[in-house]
Amino acid sequence: MDMKRDYYEDIRLFKSGVVLFWTIALLLFLFTLPLYAPNYHVYLLNIIMVHIILAVGLNILVGSTGQISLGHAGFFAIGAYGTALLMAKLQIPFVFAILAAAFIAAFFGFILGLPALRLEGPYLAIASLGFGLTIMHIIGGVDLFGGRMGVKVPPLDLGISQLGVAWVLKTDFQKYYLILIITILMVIGARNILKTRVGRSFVAIRDSDIAAEVIGVNLTVYKTLAFAVSAFYAGIAGGLFGFVLGFFDPFTFNMILSIIFLVMVVVGGLGTVSGGIMGACLITYLQYDLLKNIGEVPYFGAFMIDISQRWFTTVGLENFSSMAIGLIMIGIIIFEPLGMFGFWIRMKKYWMTWPF
Amino acid sequence: MPFGQLLVEGLAIGACYGLFATAVVIVYKTSEVVNFAQGEMAMFSSFVAFHILTVYQWPFWLAFVITMVFSILLGVLIEYLFLRPAKHPSILGMIVITLGAEMLLMGLAGWKWGAEQKFFSLPLNPSVTYEPVKGMIVTNWAIAVFAVASVIMLLLYVFFKYTKLGVAMRATQQNKHAAKIMGIRTERVFSIAWGFSSLIGAVAGMFFASRATLDPAFMMEPFLRAFAAAVLGGLMSIPGVIIGGGLMGLIENFFGFYWPSWKPIVAFIVIILVLCVRPSGLFAKHYVKKV
Numbered sequence: 001m002d003m004k005r006d007y008y009e010d011i012r013l014f015k016s017g018v019v020l021f022w023t024i025a026l027l028l029f030l031f032t033l034p035l036y037a038p039n040y041h042v043y044l045l046n047i048i049m050v051h052i053i054l055a056v057g058l059n060i061l062v063g064s065t066g067q068i069s070l071g072h073a074g075f076f077a078i079g080a081y082g083t084a085l086l087m088a089k090l091q092i093p094f095v096f097a098i099l100a101a102a103f104i105a106a107f108f109g110f111i112l113g114l115p116a117l118r119l120e121g122p123y124l125a126i127a128s129l130g131f132g133l134t135i136m137h138i139i140g141g142v143d144l145f146g147g148r149m150g151v152k153v154p155p156l157d158l159g160i161s162q163l164g165v166a167w168v169l170k171t172d173f174q175k176y177y178l179i180l181i182i183t184i185l186m187v188i189g190a191r192n193i194l195k196t197r198v199g200r201s202f203v204a205i206r207d208s209d210i211a212a213e214v215i216g217v218n219l220t221v222y223k224t225l226a227f228a229v230s231a232f233y234a235g236i237a238g239g240l241f242g243f244v245l246g247f248f249d250p251f252t253f254n255m256i257l258s259i260i261f262l263v264m265v266v267v268g269g270l271g272t273v274s275g276g277i278m279g280a281c282l283i284t285y286l287q288y289d290l291l292k293n294i295g296e297v298p299y300f301g302a303f304m305i306d307i308s309q310r311w312f313t314t315v316g317l318e319n320f321s322s323m324a325i326g327l328i329m330i331g332i333i334i335f336e337p338l339g340m341f342g343f344w345i346r347m348k349k350y351w352m353t354w355p356f
Numbered sequence: 357m358p359f360g361q362l363l364v365e366g367l368a369i370g371a372c373y374g375l376f377a378t379a380v381v382i383v384y385k386t387s388e389v390v391n392f393a394q395g396e397m398a399m400f401s402s403f404v405a406f407h408i409l410t411v412y413q414w415p416f417w418l419a420f421v422i423t424m425v426f427s428i429l430l431g432v433l434i435e436y437l438f439l440r441p442a443k444h445p446s447i448l449g450m451i452v453i454t455l456g457a458e459m460l461l462m463g464l465a466g467w468k469w470g471a472e473q474k475f476f477s478l479p480l481n482p483s484v485t486y487e488p489v490k491g492m493i494v495t496n497w498a499i500a501v502f503a504v505a506s507v508i509m510l511l512l513y514v515f516f517k518y519t520k521l522g523v524a525m526r527a528t529q530q531n532k533h534a535a536k537i538m539g540i541r542t543e544r545v546f547s548i549a550w551g552f553s554s555l556i557g558a559v560a561g562m563f564f565a566s567r568a569t570l571d572p573a574f575m576m577e578p579f580l581r582a583f584a585a586a587v588l589g590g591l592m593s594i595p596g597v598i599i600g601g602g603l604m605g606l607i608e609n610f611f612g613f614y615w616p617s618w619k620p621i622v623a624f625i626v627i628i629l630v631l632c633v634r635p636s637g638l639f640a641k642h643y644v645k646k647v
Contacts (some may be wrong), residue, residue, distance in 0.1 A: 012618050062448070068447070070449055071462050114632075115628060115631055115632045118631070118632065119631055120447075121385075121447040122390035122451065123538065123587070123631055124588065124626060125390070125451055125502075126390070126580075126583055126631075127627060127628055127631050128581070128622070130580065130584075130624030130625075130627045131628070133580070133620075133621070133624055134621045134624045134625070136488070137620050137621045141617050141618065150495045211492065226497050227392070255576065256459075259458075259459065262455070263452070263456075264454065265453075266448070270448075286498055306430075308467070311468075312467045312468050313467065313468065313469070313470050313471055316466050316467040316470045316471070317467060318466075319462070319463040319465075319466030319467045319471075320461070320463060320465075320467060322460075322462055322463030322466070323459070323460050323464055323467065324457040324463075324465030325456075325457065325459055326455075326457065326458070326459030326460030326462075326463060327460060328450075328456070329453065329455060329456030329459065330438050330453050330456040330457065330460070332452075333442055333445055333449045333452050333453050333456075334438075334441045334442045334453075334501065335426075337445065337446075337449060337552070
């Protein structure tokens with residue numbers, strides 16, 4: 001299908017004029033979207049974009065480098081707390097605060113990457129899971145971080161208060177544009193990382209770490225780098241997530257959140273940037289909108305409420321989202337291990353060769 | 357709290373961890389899957405027991421037997437429906453399937469029984485305690501745990517050593533393909549292993565539930581501690597896991613006594629330290645990965 005004839009073609013951001021056209025059309029659509037979407041949906045879009053940043057970053061680690069992480073809620077929490085506390089307590093401007101928080105998260109990613117040098121598969125999954133829970137408990141146990149009561153996020157001020165410049169973003173509508181721009185930058189960044197020497201080293205480690213070492217990839221550097229890059233993305237996403245929510249406590253960043261993040265990547269498609277984006281969109285939409293309000297879906301909702309009253313409890317119907325996501329996880333591995341990206345590829349192949 | 361008290365309590369909770377970790381190890385040994393749904397399978401079985409006890413008001417031992425049968429069926433069903441159809445999944449794929457089963461069971465339990473905490477009690481009088489040595493109070497609960505754990509261990513030993521099915525299971529662990537050639541239906545062996553581990557997990561889950569409260573998320577932390585115990589013991593040997601469980605219980609109990617606010621994270625620190633120093637566990641033989 002897509003034959004690459006030279007290196008330049010491989011590293012190009014847009015494969016052809018058609019792709020460029022549709023990308024610009026998509027960007028225009030995204031920039032005008034809040035004008036005709038209701039206010040609640042702008043909030044949902046903000047959360048989706050935050051999750052896109054995270055899923056793209058996690059995909060660098062899980063999909064491209066082949067390291068399993070069940071602790072990304074920890075990095076997410078570091079980003080959220082770091083940004084909020086640096087801004088509230090030290091009056092650091094937003095841009096520097098979120099970058100500093102992301103670098104702190106990246107440093108912790110590097111720390112988690114060290115045991116990952118010796119671990120693999122299920123052991124690494126458990127170690128990272130333990131890491132995420134440890135972060136959650138430490139944040140919940142130390143008063144500096146607000147303890148169990150949580151943290152109220154300061155106003156999102158893009159200006160520099162020391163110079164007397166203030167540019168406060170108050171509504172979801174205003175935050176949307178900030179998050180959109182950051183998301184686009186992060187996605188392009190991820191795509192470019194994967195096209196460079198670093199990205200190729202990551203892929204080599206995924207395919208076989210021993211072979212990668214033999215051909216001269218420094219495992220220590222690149223494995224820890226993959227963790228650090230991924231944690232950096234999670235830190236940025238966490239910082240923005242805090243401003244979307246306005247208030248959070250340690251239990252926002254529980255183990256289920258880490259699992260949901262992994263699901264986004266697996267459902268979207270491992271090892272591709274667009275896979276992470278698709279997975280984040282689908283899972284976040286399902287979790288925050290469709291399945292949360294399953295009772296209000298026409299026909300099916302009434303059926304579910306009827307079943308709940310007859311066999312289950314109506315208050316417990318909100319748990320249906322966790323059930324549905326569990327089924328999606330199992331189904332995607334059984335039927336389409338490549339995720340939504342695999343669907344897309346198959347569809348494309350089918351239509352490209354159509355009557356044959 | 358005196359030293360002896362901490363010791364007995366730690367060993368009792370450690371035996372519980374060991375029992376639960378045994379369930380993890382049986383699945384891991386036969387099919388090389390870390391079953392992240394183990395905790396939720398035990399949670400679901402405990403809820404079934406709770407339901408029979410409170411809604412139908414049936415006697416405890418009948419409820420216990422029904423729960424055991426149910427837990428075996430649950431384990432076999434999960435293996436048959438979710439793991440068997442997956443064609444050559446990667447390690448990540450396996451982890452995602454078991455995590456999916458975990459979410460599914462948790463959602464189902466939350467839907468059926470709600471998220472509020474419930475009380476689950478074993479027919480043990482909590483006020484009866486013994487004091488064999490001064491300052492060393494042994495509760496009924498601890499005695500029950502020790503008794504059940506040793507009986508199960510003994511049965512497992514006999515099972516793996518002397519029965520045909522146990523030998524078939526060990527053969528499948530050693531070499532799946534050779535076992536298949538020798539006429540062992542390895543797929544059926546996997547199902548049976550899942551049923552067994554689900555049963556042992558359900559017993560341990562009921563002990564955990566009677567010690568704390570019953571809600572859809574109550575097995576999450578015990579599962580992780582039991583997994584830490586399994587990692588301590590090396591994930592591959594059942595005696596190692598029992599020792600690992602005892603160590604884990606003692607570490608946690610003593611640590612929790614001196615620094616109560618940091619009790620929840622001690623298990624993870626132990627996991628990370630052990631994995632860094634000896635990734636194959638304290639008691640397992642070192643194994644080398646095939647390229």
